[in-house]
Amino acid sequence: MSTLPELQKSLLESEDLLLRVEATLLFPHIGGYSTLPFDSTMQILEPPRPTEIKALWRWWARVILSAAYGGSKNYEALDREVGELLGKTYGEALSSLFTLRVNCSNLNEINEIFVKFYKDHLQRYERIDSKLKELFTDLIKKPFKINIEFRSFGAIDVVFKESLPKDVREKLKRSNLRVRKKRGHYILTISHNNFNNIVRIPNIDNVKYNNLIIDLNEYFKYRRISRIFIISQIKEEEEQKDFRKRLAIEAAILDTFKNFNLKITIDLFIVSPQSDVLNKLKNGLKFALLSYVVSLLFGAIGYASRRGFGSIIIEEVQEGPALRTFISDLSDIKESISKLKSEESPEEIERILKELLQKTYNKAKEYAKVRDEGRVTIGIPQVPTALLDDCFKIKVFKCKSPLHALRCISKATLKEEWKDLVGARRRPGGEFHTWILGLPRSVKGCGYFMGKYRENRGRRPSAFHFKLLKNSKGTFIVVYGFLSRDWPVDSLYHFSCGHGHFPVKNSKIATPSSRKLSPSNNTEIFLRQVFRSAFDFIIEIIKKCCSNGE
Numbered sequence: 023m024s025t026l027p028e029l030q031k032s033l034l035e036s037e038d039l040l041l042r043v044e045a046t047l048l049f050p051h052i053g054g055y056s057t058l059p060f061d062s063t064m065q066i067l068e069p070p071r072p073t074e075i076k077a078l079w080r081w082w083a084r085v086i087l088s089a090a091y092g093g094s095k096n097y098e099a100l101d102r103e104v105g106e107l108l109g110k111t112y113g114e115a116l117s118s119l120f121t122l123r124v125n126c127s128n129l130n131e132i133n134e135i136f137v138k139f140y141k142d143h144l145q146r147y148e149r150i151d152s153k154l155k156e157l158f159t160d161l162i163k164k165p166f167k168i169n170i171e172f173r174s175f176g177a178i179d180v181v182f183k184e185s186l187p188k189d190v191r192e193k194l195k196r197s198n199l200r201v202r203k204k205r206g207h208y209i210l211t212i213s214h215n216n217f218n219n220i221v222r223i224p225n226i227d228n229v230k231y232n233n234l235i236i237d238l239n240e241y242f243k244y245r246r247i248s249r250i251f252i253i254s255q256i257k258e259e260e261e262q263k264d265f266r267k268r269l270a271i272e273a274a275i276l277d278t279f280k281n282f283n284l285k286i287t288i289d290l291f292i293v294s295p296q297s298d299v300l301n302k303l304k305n306g307l308k309f310a311l312l313s314y315v316v317s318l319l320f321g322a323i324g325y326a327s328r329r330g331f332g333s334i335i336i337e338e339v340q341e342g343p344a345l346r347t348f349i350s351d352l353s354d355i356k357e358s359i360s361k362l363k364s365e366e367s368p369e370e371i372e373r374i375l376k377e378l379l380q381k382t383y384n385k386a387k388e389y390a391k392v393r394d395e396g397r398v399t400i401g402i403p404q405v406p407t408a409l410l411d412d413c414f415k416i417k418v419f420k421c422k423s424p425l426h427a428l429r430c431i432s433k434a435t436l437k438e439e440w441k442d443l444v445g446a447r448r449r450p451g452g453e454f455h456t457w458i459l460g461l462p463r464s465v466k467g468c469g470y471f472m473g474k475y476r477e478n479r480g481r482r483p484s485a486f487h488f489k490l491l492k493n494s495k496g497t498f499i500v501v502y503g504f505l506s507r508d509w510p511v512d513s514l515y516h517f518s519c520g521h522g523h524f525p526v527k528n529s530k531i532a533t534p535s536s537r538k539l540s541p542s543n544n545t546e547i548f549l550r551q552v553f554r555s556a557f558d559f560i561i562e563i564i565k566k567c568c569s570n571g572e
Contacts, residue, residue, distance in 0.1 A: 039342030040120070041290040041311065041352075043318060046283035048424050048490050050332040051275055052324040059324070060140065060271045067133050070286060070332075072122035074323040080108050082317035083310065085408045085504070086379070090386040093403020093410050093506075100405065103390065107310045120310070123289045132284055139277040143270035146237050147172065153234040154180055154212075161223060162190055172266055173211075175245045175273075178238075180210040197223045214242035244276055248329075248432035280425050283335070290314065292344045307348050309385035315339070315355055316382050319362070319375065320489055320500070328460075328483065330424075330431050330499070333490035337363070354381070366495035368418040375500065376416065383409050402546050406485075406504035412550070413505040417561050421497045421568040424490055430567035431488045431499065434560045435459050443562060444536045452516040452529040453538065454559075455552045458509070460484035468519040470526070472510060480510060485553060486560060499568065501560055505553040511545060531555050534562045 047070065051059050054068040061068070084100045091100075101110065109118030151170040158180060159166050167183035186201065186208040194201055194210065197219045201210050212220070217238040221228045244250055250272050315336075324332035339356050358374050365371050408414050421427040433439045440454045441447050457463055457470045461482040464470055472480035486503040517523040527548055531539040533555045542548045 037343050038291045038293075039289060040292050040345045041314070041342060042340040043288040043290070043315075043336055044338040044340075045286050045288060045318065046335045046337060046492075047286060047323070048283060048333045048335060048492060049275060049279045049330070049428065050284050050324050051326055052332065057325075058268065058271055059275060060136065062140075062267050062271070065133075065137055067129065067136055069126050069129055070124055070284075070323055072124050072288075075122050075124065075288060075318075076108065076118075078321045078323060079314050079317045080104055082321065083108065083313040085406050086313055086316070086382050087309075087386045087390060088403060088405055088407040089383050089409045089414075090390045093401075093405075093407040093413065096404045107306050117293065119293055119306075121291045121293055123291070125287045125289075127285045127287065128282075129284065132278060132282055135282060136274050136278045139274035140270050143273045143277075144266065146240060147266045147269065150178070150234065150237050150241065153231060153237070154178075157220065157226065157231055157234065158182070161193065161226060162187065171262060172269060175242065175250065175269065176213060178212045178241075180212060182208040182210075193224050199223070212238070214245055217242065244273055246429050246432060247276070248436055250276065250326075276425065288318075290342075292348075306389045309382065309389040311345075311349070311352065312355070312378075312382040312385050315352075315359075316378055319359075319378065320487075320502070322489060328487045329435070330428050330488045330490045335490075335492055362491070363493045364495065365493065366420075368420050368498060371491065371498055371500075372416060372418040375418075379408055402505055402507050402549060404507050406506045408504070412554075414502070415557050416500065416502040417557075418491075419499045419501070419561075419564050419568045421499050421564075424492060424497050427490050427497050427499050427568070430564050433567050434488075434501075434563040435484075439563055440532070440559045443534055443559065443566075444532065446532070446536075449532070450529075451518060452524065452526070453532040455526065455529070455531060455556065457514060457516075457526060458485045458552050458556050461514075464517070468517055471515050471517055471523075472513050474515060474523065480514070482509065485509075486556065499564060501557075501564065503553065503557055505549060507546075507549070509549060511548065534558045 050070065052068045052070055052074070053059055054061060059068050060066070083104045084097075087100055087103060088095055105116055107119055110116050154170050155168050158168055169179075169181040169183060171179040171181055173179055191201055191208070199210055199212075199216060199219050201208050203209075218235060220226070220238075221231055221235060318334045318336055321327070321334055322330065322332040323334065326332075336359055339352065339359055341352060345352070355378070358378055361374055362371060365374070403410055403413055419430075421430060435456070437451055437454050437456045438447070440456070441449060441451075461470060461472075461480045470480075485505065486501065489500040489502075491498040491500055511527055512525075514526045515523050516526050516529065527541055527543070527545075529541055531541065531551050533539065539551050539555070542551065
């Protein structure tokens, strides 16, 4: 039986091989049939799939082709043209001219490490459950029915199923542990802010519960990564047993990939190079290949890929025999990738990425047969579009580490952090237009809804993407955003917690300079103001977070 290196070598010599990319994935969060990245029954991590790479490639090809048309084409028209190269299943179905294979050289090794962390976290949750029940039984001084409910990485509820004695409530109050009554039960919520107060409860043996404090500190450590926090929130129908498994999976992902990267090899093949596709390849192959490389440099795969998870880091590019049949070489691309691997300056990384985008854009124009003088620029494009005036923004920052970068990205996407930046925690939330960071964006009836009666929260990906880059000089965050008209602003309402609701277009627009912009009835002007303001908030928060190392 052939070994993996032997198989890879034979594939590299295949006459149909165009390109081989050696890469690593930072914090991959790839969901399987259960939407979770880890099958707890089979005890295996989900591997990256070619379909995810292909989808990423298709998205970037469309974004760049849109720029060639000045943003005047809609999704349907762009998908039709991209489908000529990458295949389509609607209308006149076409097969893709390319196929992808993905191999993971260290998946088994990573899986063993992950399973250990996963089991450690489950055991920790059992210890927390047991020790909290023991602590409050000691406090009440008799057997007492108590449930411990893990709610998210930000909170654990202690639910007292019987009437809680008044003296116990007083002791908790003196220790700054607030008990509330709900549905006939007393509930104490333990959070990262108050868990140390547990050992300050009168008549509690500090030494006996010192390990509980250590376990709680470990439990709350990932609360500051918002995407992990959001997906870790319990669903109403979810049992605590299954939910704790979900929590353990999310924590184990961060623990595992904090020190280890998933190594992958992506092989790109051309399909039937001797058939009647040759004419299409003549005009489209260079654009297709450049957009493919750009998609890997700018993109990520898996859940929360727009928030830095699953970032693809290209380590090496090798040309296959089929590439030399159609194109002399990709030396310019390889040179750019080589520079990115050793560059220390965020400004220079930004310049290299923009240069690659420009090269791909030029090839897109050739493929689409568009001349600069004939291009129609329509202001805000219909769909996300690269390199179009002020409708595409990009900025690069150097950060302490990949994990620290995820925390900084989380800070930059939280409304409370936007408020803190301008010292305005008490200002109306509607002035901080975070809806452009993606919909749905609402919790417990507060947030953004499509309509006046919370009928539909709506779905729309964020206008801003965050990509992690890691090279020999450190970790970098690439922030980029696309301004497009496909936002439902005319029907989007902001529901304030306890203060009514109103159309987002009626609200002023806060900026990092503390200046407020007046809302505009002109949708294009309004979108531009919100987009610029959001980008400014994001870059200010990330710059501060990365420079402080917090």
